[in-house]
Amino acid sequence: MREATKIIRSTLTRTAPGEPLHPGPVFAAPYHAPGDPSAIPYTYARSHNPTWTHLEKSLAQIESGEGYRATALVFASGMAACTAVFGAILRPGDIAVLPANAYYAARVLAQEYFAQMGIRLRLTPTANNAQLQHLEGAKLLWIETPSNPTMDVCDIALLSEAAHRAGAIVAVDNTTPTALGQSPLALGADLSVASDTKSMTGHSDILLGHVAVRDLELRQKIDQWRTLTGGILGPMEAWLALRSIATLPLRLERSCLNAQSIAEFLATRPEVETVLYPGLPTHPGHAIAKKQMRYYGPVLSFILRDKAAAETFLAQSKLLTDATSFGGITSTAERRARWGGDQIAEGFIRLSAGCEAIEDLLEDIAQALDATR
Numbered sequence: 001m002r003e004a005t006k007i008i009r010s011t012l013t014r015t016a017p018g019e020p021l022h023p024g025p026v027f028a029a030p031y032h033a034p035g036d037p038s039a040i041p042y043t044y045a046r047s048h049n050p051t052w053t054h055l056e057k058s059l060a061q062i063e064s065g066e067g068y069r070a071t072a073l074v075f076a077s078g079m080a081a082c083t084a085v086f087g088a089i090l091r092p093g094d095i096a097v098l099p100a101n102a103y104y105a106a107r108v109l110a111q112e113y114f115a116q117m118g119i120r121l122r123l124t125p126t127a128n129n130a131q132l133q134h135l136e137g138a139k140l141l142w143i144e145t146p147s148n149p150t151m152d153v154c155d156i157a158l159l160s161e162a163a164h165r166a167g168a169i170v171a172v173d174n175t176t177p178t179a180l181g182q183s184p185l186a187l188g189a190d191l192s193v194a195s196d197t198k199s200m201t202g203h204s205d206i207l208l209g210h211v212a213v214r215d216l217e218l219r220q221k222i223d224q225w226r227t228l229t230g231g232i233l234g235p236m237e238a239w240l241a242l243r244s245i246a247t248l249p250l251r252l253e254r255s256c257l258n259a260q261s262i263a264e265f266l267a268t269r270p271e272v273e274t275v276l277y278p279g280l281p282t283h284p285g286h287a288i289a290k291k292q293m294r295y296y297g298p299v300l301s302f303i304l305r306d307k308a309a310a311e312t313f314l315a316q317s318k319l320l321t322d323a324t325s326f327g328g329i330t331s332t333a334e335r336r337a338r339w340g341g342d343q344i345a346e347g348f349i350r351l352s353a354g355c356e357a358i359e360d361l362l363e364d365i366a367q368a369l370d371a372t373r
């Protein structure tokens with residue numbers, strides 16, 4: 001079955017007369033649970049909930065591929081999913097290899113908390129597969145490709161193979177492409193981690209994260225982390241996610257086409273110093289991206305002359321909503337340096353292409369660029 005069909009059908013309930021096509025949310029804290037709790041699927045909702053189960057089955061189908069089956073665990077946010085992987089795997093003295101340009105909150109979490117508890121961090125760039133040189137003795141290799149917001153790319157299959165030879169577990173933060181755009185588990189990673197706040201759900205109305213994994217022992221540790229730490233998502237969010245996921249193929253295809261057209265257009269404009277998008281043949285990671293991605297993603301970055309030019313561009317645009325986050329059905333953009341924390345220029349803009357008509361987006365971007373002259 002092709003990916004789009006698999007995803008669209010993944011949120012349906014089992015075929016049984018009288019059963020609704022889609023499950024409703026189950027609101028419960030405790031469940032009826034007499035006797036031996038190990039024989040009962042649901043006892044207390046901090047551990048498991050039937051609406052999570054539906055969502056996890058859908059995500060597991062999306063993350064599974066030729067010859068392997070994934071399981072998935074859902075979290076209250078992408079950061080909760082990242083934290084669960086760090087917390088379940090790393091112990092004092094362990095070495096974790098992280099991208100120096102990883103999503104900044106994951107980096108800060110690793111530096112300000114896990115490193116303080118005795119985890120040894122090796123921060124190295126994503127580009128040019130630089131992590132390859134730092135795998136010796138590592139327990140965890142954390143990959144983010146394309147990286148947010150600099151859009152650097154590395155080779156997941158190559159790095160996973162080398163990391164496994166070195167005895168490390170490999171986790172990929174797959175947020176920007178989603179599991180439809182890129183399949184880390186098929187490329188050899190052990191864990192596929194994502195913020196589903198972005199394209200996976202795509203309506204800018206919920207926070208959500210998940211971890212997909214093949215190994216059941218690893219799954220058990222991450223599941224236990226979630227139950228013990230308890231920052232779980234509610235059934236309403238899980239249900240909203242189920243409604244949204246079925247349209248992922250439609251939304252992602254359209255937004256990635258729009259991102260490609262916008263990147264190509266920006267590359268022709270004299271006001272733009274650099275365009276960073278793996279779908280451009282001029283991008284240094286294009287060949288790798290072409291090999292390992294189904295779609296190049298809805299996110300691109302570009303650099304204008306300075307802070308003032310970037311602010312004028314954003315103020316002048318009518319169709320790029322000035323907001324953080326990405327992967328929504330509505331196009332958004334922001335001057336990324338306003339947050340600090342990333343090594344980027346003051347005129348650096350991260351743009352998330354939505355699903356609007358491309359002609360309108362290009363017209364709007366053209367007039368906003370004109371205003372920066």
Ligand SMILES: Cc1ncc(COP(=O)(O)O)c(C=O)c1O
Binds near residue numbers: 078105176
């Ligand atoms: C690459 C990446 N990973 C993780 C996260 C964290 O996700 P959340 O905001 O859902 O916690 C983000 C959020 O922007 C992200 O861009």
